[in-house]
Each structure stands twice: as C-alpha cells, then as structure tokens.
C-alpha cells in the first residue's frame with residue numbers, strides 16, 4: 001500500500017503479511033512512517049493505493065465491481081476497527097472516566113454488552129494487567145505505567161483479533177517500562193496477533209517472531225530477531241542498530 | 246430631592262416586581278436554552294468536514310455578532326411582521342426570546358467550539374480505535390470533557406443574558422426594568438425605583454452564580470485539588486477565592 005500526505009509520500013509501497021498469532025516488531029528511524037503504517041491499518045488514516053485486510057476483510061474500503069475502491073461509511077469502518085486494538089504512546093485514557101469505566105466504555109456502547117457483564121469483564125481484564133485495586137481511580141491518579149496497562153486492558157476488552165502498539169513505552173520513566181513490556185509479553189505468549197512499534201530492542205529480540213525495519217517509507221529488511229540482530233544484511237539496518245544498541 | 250426610604254422599602258417588598266422578575270427569569274432561561282442548542286449545532290457545523298456547513302455558520306456569526314442586539318430585537322418584533330405582511334406576527338415575548346436566543350447562539354457557538362477544541366485529539370483517536378462512531382465519540386467522550394471548559398464562560402453568558410433581557414422593555418415585554426419604567430414615569434421617583442430594580446437583578450444573578458458553582462462541583466470542575474471541604478458563601482460566589490483558600 002501507498003500513503004501520502006499532500007505531496008509527501010510517506011509509505012512508498014509496503015507489502016507485508018502478518019500471520020494469526022504472530023508478533024511483529026517494527027523498527028526504524030524517526031519519520032520512517034511507522035506510526036503512519038499502524039494508523040492506516042485501522043483506517044485512522046486513508047490510504048492512496050493498495051489494500052489492507054485484517055482477518056480476510058478489507059479495512060476502510062469496499063471493492064466496487066469495476067475494481068475501484070470506495071471508502072466505507074463511518075458505521076462500517078467503526079465496526080471493523082472495533083476488532084483491532086490500538087495502544088498509543090501517550091496512553092490516551094479517557095480522562096473523565098475511571099480505569100474500570102475506561103475498559104467498559106466500548107464493550108457497553110459499541111458491542112452492547114450488558115453493564116453487569118461488562119463490569120465483570122473489565123474487572124477480569126484489570127486483574128490480568130495487575131490493576132484490580134485501581135479500578136475506581138481516574139487516570140490522572142495513575143502512574144504512566146499503570147495508565148498504559150489500563151489502556152491495554154481497554155483494547156483487550158473489545159476482544160481484538162489484532163493489537164497495534166505505537167511505542168507503548170516511549171513516554172514512560174525507565175523504571176516503569178518493565179511492567180508494560182511484561183504485560184505485552186504475556187499477551188504475546190497468549191497467542192495474540194501483534195504489531196509493535198518499539199525502540200525496546202530487548203523486547204524485539206525476545207518476544208517478536210519477526211522484526212521489520214522500516215525506513216524512508218519502505219521495508220528495508222525483515223527477518224526473525226536472532227538473524228536480524230546478529231547478521232543484518234542491509235547497510236541501513238546496520239547503521240540504525242549501531243545507533244540504538 | 247431626598248431618598249424616600251419608606252417608599253423604597255415599601256416598593257422592595259411589594260408584589261409589583263414578582264411577576265416581572267418571573268418573566269425576566271424564564272425569558273433568560275428560554276433564550277439561553279435556544280442559545281445553547283444553536284451553539285452546539287453551530288460549533289459542530291463550524292468544525293464539520295462539509296465546507297457548506299462551515300460557511301453557513303460563518304455567515305450566521307458574521308451577521309449576528311456584527312449587529313446590535315437591540316436592532317435584532319426590534320427586527321424580530323416589527324420588521325418580520327412587516328416583511329411577511331403580518332403572516333408571521335410574533336407576540337412581544339416570543340419575538341424577544343427568539344431574538345435573544347439567536348443572538349446568544351452566535352456567542353455560544355464560539356464557546357462550545359473552544360470547549361470541543363480543548364479536548365486532546367488523542368481522546369478522539371482512542372475512542373475511534375475502539376470502534377466508536379463519530380457521533381458516539383462526540384457524545385460519550387468529547388462533549389463530556391468539553392463541558393468542563395464550557396461551563397464557566399456559559400455562566401458568564403447566562404448572567405449577561407439576565408441583564409440583556411432589560412432591552413426587551415423597548416418592545417413592551419413586562420420584565421423587571423419595564424415595570425420600573427412604568428412606575429417611575431408616573432411618580433418620578435427614579436432613584437428609589439432603579440435601586441429596587443437593581444436589587445432584583447442582583448438577587449437573580451446571585452441565584453445564577455450559586456447554581457453555576459453547584460454545577461461545577463457536580464461535574465468535578467474543582468476536582469480533587471480543592472478537596473471539596475466546606476466552602477463558605479463568599480468562595481462559592483467568587484470561585485477564585487475558593488482556589489486560593491484551598492492552597
């Protein structure tokens with residue numbers, strides 16, 4: 001797929017497959033288009049050419065008989081997005097809701113789960129990310145790491161088929177990074193399909209099935225982590241790894 | 246000329262101003278209700294993807310904010326009847342409420358728009374990523390957070406409106422000031438009458454101010470920072486005092 005902002009082509013032909021249950025880490029220098037790629041996958045951005053399919057279904061567009069693409073209505077796009085979880089660098093927890101309400105919001109109002117059942121689900125998810133005791137606290141009383149774990153629970157509450165993480169630990173104090181990565185590792189081991197933009201090489205090395213290097217709007221190199229880190233084939237990968245490791 | 250205290254005292258507690266005060270109050274509430282509704286639609290229109298909607302809102306603001314409210318009041322009362330050959334001939338009270346409400350809508354549009362813009366775009370993105378539609382995102386996530394920003398300036402507008410209703414005396418709506426003029430044109434006791442009129446306005450604005458503070462507490466505007474511990478009447482009337490008190 002291709003994506004441009006005005007005259008600036010940010011993604012210049014990305015072809016990529018992610019298998020169910022696979023964990024892919026996206027690496028690359030700033031401005032390489034990592035965030036843009038994630039945002040295109042759940043149609044927070046339109047795309048200019050190509051298609052994106054999640055679980056076999058196109059996201060954001062419908063194929064017309066002539067082979068042309070037509071952007072779907074807000075309602076259809078929203079329904080599609082509901083099964084794609086996203087975790088943001090800056091958490092973006094709903095500031096006016098408690099942790100539990102954050103988690104229950106979409107199940108109740110999008111999936112129309114009865115309130116009591118949603119509450120139960122919410123409590124179970126908060127327990128899973130180790131925050132059952134913070135259920136009734138507002139985001140501004142939580143640490144960054146706790147906020148990000150609530151954000152993960154919130155995304156999981158929609159029972160996603162795919163989880164997108166955009167530098168989930170970049171805004172955290174170093175001592176809080178571990179708890180979030182731990183939660184993500186748990187998810188990966190549980191078989192969740194994940195695309196993770198990260199600068200945490202340790203996580204990429206241990207948790208990823210595949211590492212993809214994105215630079216200048218193209219995929220420069222992709223390989224299993226052992227191979228990727230031990231014997232990068234491409235010069236640009238080598239210089240990038242030289243800087244971050 | 247001396248201040249006729251007994252007359253002032255008598256007028257203050259007479260029933261002469263009860264009905265006019267009630268009229269002032271509900272005209273204010275009705276005009277603000279129209280203003281708020283127009284403000285919400287105006288703000289959504291101003292932020293719409295459709296340029297035609299944005300143009301309509303821009304034209305509305307330009308027209309309404311660019312002309313005196315007194316002119317608009319007389320327009321709705323007299324000019325509309327003339328324009329439509331008396332097919333639409335609004336009673337003074339209705340014309341007044343419509344004129345003030347439409348005028349208010351322009352100012353509320355800007356206030357609501359500022360409130361909506363103040364909500365972090367990340368909140369919207371997060372809601373969208375969870376599968377919430379545009380409308381649901383607005384209703385459940387953006388507007389509830391914008392309300393906190395919108396309430397204080399809206400309180401200002403409410404109090405401003407209460408006083409602006411006095412302009413309706415020009416089209417003979419029986420509100421507080423009109424009642425005052427009725428009385429002093431007969432007995433020429435301007436000072437005493439205007440004192441009573443002012444006291445009635447002060448009483449009503451006081452009620453509105455207290456209602457605003459109450460509402461702010463309910464939506465958590467003063468929030469945990471202030472602890473919500475017993476606040477006196479003064480700090481409730483003058484919000485800034487409350488903030489200082491809590492430090």
Ligand SMILES: Nc1ncnc2c1ncn2[C@@H]1O[C@H](COP(=O)(O)OP(=O)(O)OP(=O)(O)O)[C@@H](O)[C@H]1O
Nearest residue numbers: 005006008010028029030031032033034035036037
């Ligand atoms: N909404 C936008 N409008 C115009 N240009 C944009 C927009 N969003 C991103 N860009 C541009 O697209 C390019 C890729 O941005 P993107 O945020 O995807 O990079 P990134 O790989 O995520 O970088 P970082 O590591 O800094 O987060 C950048 O040059 C950026 O300036």
Ligand SMILES: [Mg+2]
Nearest residue numbers: 034035036166
């Ligand atoms: Mg980015």
